Amino acid sequence: MTRTLIRNGTFVTVNDEAPLVRGFMGFDNDTIIYLSDKEPDASVPFDVIMDGTNKLYMPGLVNTHCHAAMSLLRGYGDDLALQVWLQEKMWPNEAKFTGEDVRWGTLLSILEMIKGGTTSFVDMYDHMNEVAQAVELSGMRGCLTRGAIGLCPPDVQEQKLQEAIQFAKDWHGKADGRITTMMSPHAPYTCPPDFIEKFVQAAHDLDLPMHTHMSETLHEVLENEKQYGLRPVDHLAKLGLFSRPSLVAHAVHLTDREIETLREHNVHVSHNPGSNLKLASGVARVPDLLKAGVLVSLGTDSSASNNNLDMFEEMRLAALIHKGVSGDPLAVPATEALKLGTVNGAKSIWLDRVGTLAVGMKADFIALDVDQAHFLPKSDYVSHIVYSASAKDVTDVFVDGKQIVRGGEALTLDEERIKYEAQRRFELLTN
Numbered sequence: 445m446t447r448t449l450i451r452n453g454t455f456v457t458v459n460d461e462a463p464l465v466r467g468f469m470g471f472d473n474d475t476i477i478y479l480s481d482k483e484p485d486a487s488v489p490f491d492v493i494m495d496g497t498n499k500l501y502m503p504g505l506v507n508t509h510c511h512a513a514m515s516l517l518r519g520y521g522d523d524l525a526l527q528v529w530l531q532e533k534m535w536p537n538e539a540k541f542t543g544e545d546v547r548w549g550t551l552l553s554i555l556e557m558i559k560g561g562t563t564s565f566v567d568m569y570d571h572m573n574e575v576a577q578a579v580e581l582s583g584m585r586g587c588l589t590r591g592a593i594g595l596c597p598p599d600v601q602e603q604k605l606q607e608a609i610q611f612a613k614d615w616h617g618k619a620d621g622r623i624t625t626m627m628s629p630h631a632p633y634t635c636p637p638d639f640i641e642k643f644v645q646a647a648h649d650l651d652l653p654m655h656t657h658m659s660e661t662l663h664e665v666l667e668n669e670k671q672y673g674l675r676p677v678d679h680l681a682k683l684g685l686f687s688r689p690s691l692v693a694h695a696v697h698l699t700d701r702e703i704e705t706l707r708e709h710n711v712h713v714s715h716n717p718g719s720n721l722k723l724a725s726g727v728a729r730v731p732d733l734l735k736a737g738v739l740v741s742l743g744t745d746s747s748a749s750n751n752n753l754d755m756f757e758e759m760r761l762a763a764l765i766h767k768g769v770s771g772d773p774l775a776v777p778a779t780e781a782l783k784l785g786t787v788n789g790a791k792s793i794w795l796d797r798v799g800t801l802a803v804g805m806k807a808d809f810i811a812l813d814v815d816q817a818h819f820l821p822k823s824d825y826v827s828h829i830v831y832s833a834s835a836k837d838v839t840d841v842f843v844d845g846k847q848i849v850r851g852g853e854a855l856t857l858d859e860e861r862i863k864y865e866a867q868r869r870f871e872l873l874t875n
């Protein structure tokens with residue numbers, strides 16, 4: 445067992461009991477065993493000593509909604525509303541994706557995410573074996589799910605369901621426990637009710653949570669009402685989706701009563717401010733969700749609707765847009781935005797030991813180089829993280845106690861090969 449000690453570091457812990465520690469953090473194989481302003485005494489020997497001077501350490505960021513392989517379509521369908529973007533730009537091209545396209549598109553996203561300080565992410569896509577292999581190789585954590593669109597003949601629906609079940613069974617708990625799985629009907633507007641019910645049943649049988657898109661646009665909500673007589677929240681509740689632990693992406697258009705329903709069922713909401721702004725979907729009622737006690741976290745959605753996977757940007761957007769919309773500067777304060785991007789994200793995907801720095805927690809943490817103009821003066825580091833930092837400031841990344849980024853370089857992935865393959869595959873797909 446290797447024991448590592450970081451000395452002279454500044455630690456933003458996202459732990460209310462000791463939010464800022466200046467000094468020492470030690471970890472063994474995968475767990476934080478020491479965190480204090482004081483140097484540990486010699487009774488706990490450390491094998492490796494790292495210097496944390498000019499570094500700010502914080503928990504790894506958790507991205508709770510993504511479709512990683514869609515990085516191959518970054519910049520391909522900008523400035524369109526969701527339905528047009530999906531139907532005219534994304535779906536026709538995604539239909540051409542092979543497993544290898546998904547592998548390299550996903551690796552491109554994972555490369556971007558880990559270099560930018562994201563240590564865990566949710567991915568909803570297909571060709572998920574390739575996605576899981578990419579996660580395993582990278583050393584990061586993934587909560588993965590074969591998303592399924594049900595606008596297809598019954599035999600194809602059945603095939604997608606079986607694929608989702610098989611994937612979830614094959615990969616849950618794999619990669620030393622870094623991979624977990626969920627069941628995902630894509631959205632109420634792309635899945636007939638009986639198809640959704642089959643996914644819920646499978647989630648019950650496999651004891652897995654659910655993930656879906658919900659109430660993303662006003663158009664979706666009104667169409668759902670027209671077609672089923674119910675808005676998406678009641679519709680999904682009726683189909684039993686919330687009888688499983690659930691994470692829903694977007695939840696932009698909600699009534700007070702729907703917020704109450706989400707709270708009653710303990711539904712987790714992934715807020716995707718960048719994607720919602722870009723697709724002109726609207727602004728989610730995050731301050732109201734938080735006030736009601738709903739667990740809210742942050743997601744980038746894919747880099748085809750964002751167009752990067754920088755979680756610092758999502759924290760900043762979350763902190764800013766709700767002030768702008770409400771006129772209340774305290775709508776989402778910096779401390780809250782930081783929680784949305786870290787501890788709330790971890791809880792949202794049922795990771796109990798990830799998301800804060802404290803003894804007993806997993807050693808999933810990142811370091812930022814704070815010896816830069818935009819981090820001076822050395823005053824309020826929570827403010828600096830939310831309002832000044834970006835993915836580019838990340839120098840080191842550890843997941844489960846293993847270093848996967850050092851000095852800004854990915855240690856587990858071949859960056860040049862990934863960039864070459866991604867470009868080549870985009871050209872082949874779109875020519």
Ligand SMILES: N[C@@H](CCSC[C@H]1O[C@@H](n2cnc3c(=O)[nH]cnc32)[C@H](O)[C@@H]1O)C(=O)O
Nearest residue numbers: 511534568569570591592593630657745746
């Ligand atoms: N191709 C699969 C479905 C994959 S799930 C991921 C899907 O989510 C789509 N997607 C990406 N971002 C969004 C969003 O913001 N809202 C709704 N769908 C999205 C994406 O284009 C992709 O088709 C099937 O045929 O069953």
Ligand SMILES: [Zn+2]
Nearest residue numbers: 657693745746
């Ligand atoms: Zn999505």
